[in-house]
Amino acid sequence: MLNQVQNDKRLVQKKESIMKLLKLSERLGLVSYRNQAKSEIKPHIRVDTDICNSVCPHKCTTYVCPANCYTMDDDGKVHFQVEDCIECGTCMYACDQGAVDWNYPDPETGRGVNWNFG
Amino acid sequence: MDEKFDCIIVGAGIAGLAAAMILARNNMKFLLIEKGEFSGAKNVSGGVLWGSDLAKLVPEYWKEEDGGWERFINHRRLTFMDDQSTFSIDFKSSHFNETPYSGVVVLRSKFDRWLANKVQEAIDNSDFAIESFIATNIKVDEVLMENDKAVGIRTGEEEFHADSVIIAEGVNNLLTRQVGLQDDYVPADHLLTGIKEVIRFDQKVLEDRFQLNGLSGMSNEFLGYATDGVEGGGFLYTNRDTVSLGLVAGIKDMREKQKSPHDILNHFKSHPVVQDMIRGGEAVEYSAHVVSSGDKRVMPKELYKDGLLLCGESANLLMNAGKAIQGMDYAMRSGILGAETIVKAKDRGDYSARTMREYKQALADSYVMKDINNFQDAVHMLHSPQMFKEVPNLICDFGRKFFTIDNEPTKKSRELLSESIKEHSSYWDLMKLGFKGAKSL
Numbered sequence: 001m002l003n004q005v006q007n008d009k010r011l012v013q014k015k016e017s018i019m020k021l022l023k024l025s026e027r028l029g030l031v032s033y034r035n036q037a038k039s040e041i042k043p044h045i046r047v048d049t050d051i052c053n054s055v056c057p058h059k060c061t062t063y064v065c066p067a068n069c070y071t072m073d074d075d076g077k078v079h080f081q082v083e084d085c086i087e088c089g090t091c092m093y094a095c096d097q098g099a100v101d102w103n104y105p106d107p108e109t110g111r112g113v114n115w116n117f118g
Numbered sequence: 119m120d121e122k123f124d125c126i127i128v129g130a131g132i133a134g135l136a137a138a139m140i141l142a143r144n145n146m147k148f149l150l151i152e153k154g155e156f157s158g159a160k161n162v163s164g165g166v167l168w169g170s171d172l173a174k175l176v177p178e179y180w181k182e183e184d185g186g187w188e189r190f191i192n193h194r195r196l197t198f199m200d201d202q203s204t205f206s207i208d209f210k211s212s213h214f215n216e217t218p219y220s221g222v223v224v225l226r227s228k229f230d231r232w233l234a235n236k237v238q239e240a241i242d243n244s245d246f247a248i249e250s251f252i253a254t255n256i257k258v259d260e261v262l263m264e265n266d267k268a269v270g271i272r273t274g275e276e277e278f279h280a281d282s283v284i285i286a287e288g289v290n291n292l293l294t295r296q297v298g299l300q301d302d303y304v305p306a307d308h309l310l311t312g313i314k315e316v317i318r319f320d321q322k323v324l325e326d327r328f329q330l331n332g333l334s335g336m337s338n339e340f341l342g343y344a345t346d347g348v349e350g351g352g353f354l355y356t357n358r359d360t361v362s363l364g365l366v367a368g369i370k371d372m373r374e375k376q377k378s379p380h381d382i383l384n385h386f387k388s389h390p391v392v393q394d395m396i397r398g399g400e401a402v403e404y405s406a407h408v409v410s411s412g413d414k415r416v417m418p419k420e421l422y423k424d425g426l427l428l429c430g431e432s433a434n435l436l437m438n439a440g441k442a443i444q445g446m447d448y449a450m451r452s453g454i455l456g457a458e459t460i461v462k463a464k465d466r467g468d469y470s471a472r473t474m475r476e477y478k479q480a481l482a483d484s485y486v487m488k489d490i491n492n493f494q495d496a497v498h499m500l501h502s503p504q505m506f507k508e509v510p511n512l513i514c515d516f517g518r519k520f521f522t523i524d525n526e527p528t529k530k531s532r533e534l535l536s537e538s539i540k541e542h543s544s545y546w547d548l549m550k551l552g553f554k555g556a557k558s559l
Contacts, residue, residue, distance in 0.1 A: 018388075018397065019393060019396045022315075031404060031405070034155070090379070102290070103292065107155070114159050117360070117362075118226035
């Protein structure tokens with residue numbers, strides 16, 4: 001009897017085709033960006049990573065950014081790239097060290113998003 | 119362009135579009151500027167547009183075959199969750215099937231674009247059909263001030279002049295800061311990151327799974343496991359053939375707890391009950407945007423200046439007091455009230471702070487500021503740590519005990535509740551919270 005229950009349980013678990021959890025790179029692959037054909041874009045956010053890498057006690061942008069624009073290398077140094085930015089604004093508030101100079105991207109020369117659903 | 123406008127509106131989101139509609143109807147000459155390729159191109163929401171103000175802007179919008187909205191809400195659910203269980207307050211009523219609807223789910227890229235077309239129609243029917251317009255793809259770099267009075271805007275090298283400026287730029291309010299109404303640095307304390315996936319289904323599957331009928335829809339908010347111990351909550355809204363599944367997470371709390379919003383979203387998505395809701399779906403967009411919490415402490419110092427008004431989330435007009443996340447309806451109402459003030463100012467020939475102040479008064483007299491003022495305690499309570507951890511765990515633990523039938527003598531509910539409370543919290547903590555709750559709601 002108990003075996004029967006366990007078997008049923010296994011069957012039920014097998015039946016579930018769970019929705020795949022996406023990696024961040026896959027998620028960002030779903031985002032439409034502007035001016036993607038341009039090789040040179042004008043960054044709309046400037047980050048003084050000297051501040052991140054000298055005085056910042058938390059380096060939080062490396063984990064709070066939903067687009068992973070801030071990364072930490074093996075030596076614990078913070079690097080910033082603007083290309084994947086989805087203009088959410090999180091880093092502008094999260095950084096309490098004055099390292100983030102945030103702006104909106106220029107429609108012609110910047111990157112930034114173009115939501116399909118929004 | 120050397121001709122002066124009555125008003126320049128910065129931002130063609132819901133606040134800016136609502137303001138533009140009122141200006142067009144009152145035959146004002148205005149310029150509505152949007153940095154995106156079209157209205158809605160840069161906007162993200164959960165999201166439900168609550169209330170019936172939309173019917174004021176677009177009468178009988180529900181009669182349109184393919185309007186800009188997704189589904190009307192007639193089914194509400196508030197869910198507490200622990201790692202295995204969910205315990206929901208569920209309310210569905212055909213009362214909500216009646217028009218005007220009291221809430222419609224929207225996807226901003228579609229909704230704002232649709233509303234912008236309606237505004238364009240209103241412009242076409244106004245006295246300034248040629249002179250008023252919606253200009254997209256333009257980023258405003260600066261609000262031009264003369265003797266602390268707004269006189270226009272600058273974009274790149276170009277300047278446009280007007281008797282008044284409405285800032286409707288959204289929560290990341292750089293111009294609001296530039297004119298001195300908000301500090302240059304706004305700390306993370308009362309701001310959250312909203313993050314979501316739009317997940318597509320076969321429409322029939324979606325309708326059967328969520329018991330949708332025609333264009334009816336469901337809104338579901340989640341407290342507890344959804345945010346992995348971080349301040350905030352989850353949401354699921356049904357669109358036509360997609361669901362918007364996401365959450366809001368406090369930025370300061372993520373910073374302190376070293377959590378990533380995209381990890382939290384996967385944590386939420388992996389919950390067994392959520393898995394059952396999204397089974398077979400395919401993610402078609404991932405998005406994120408900052409939102410305000412509704413805590414008044416984040417709001418700008420003032421809502422106006424000579425010749426200038428703040429509408430929508432530029433003024434951090436958004437609140438989640440437990441019943442619903444309201445932001446788009448606040449944007450719409452504040453845009454309407456702002457534009458009405460500009461119309462008055464033109465009639466009087468007085469765009470000074472004396473007239474602009476009437477906008478602040480109108481907003482204070484409206485449900486927007488009344489609710490924000492009345493529900494500050496609820497906002498504080500909802501954002502207190504117990505609400506996204508102990509309370510949902512306790513409720514689910516009680517639910518599990520209550521609904522378990524195991525051929526043993528059944529304990530009385532009171533006893534079960536008392537066990538759950540001891541396990542997950544204390545009477546003293548709950549009394550404090552209950553007292554706060556009773557006061558706030």
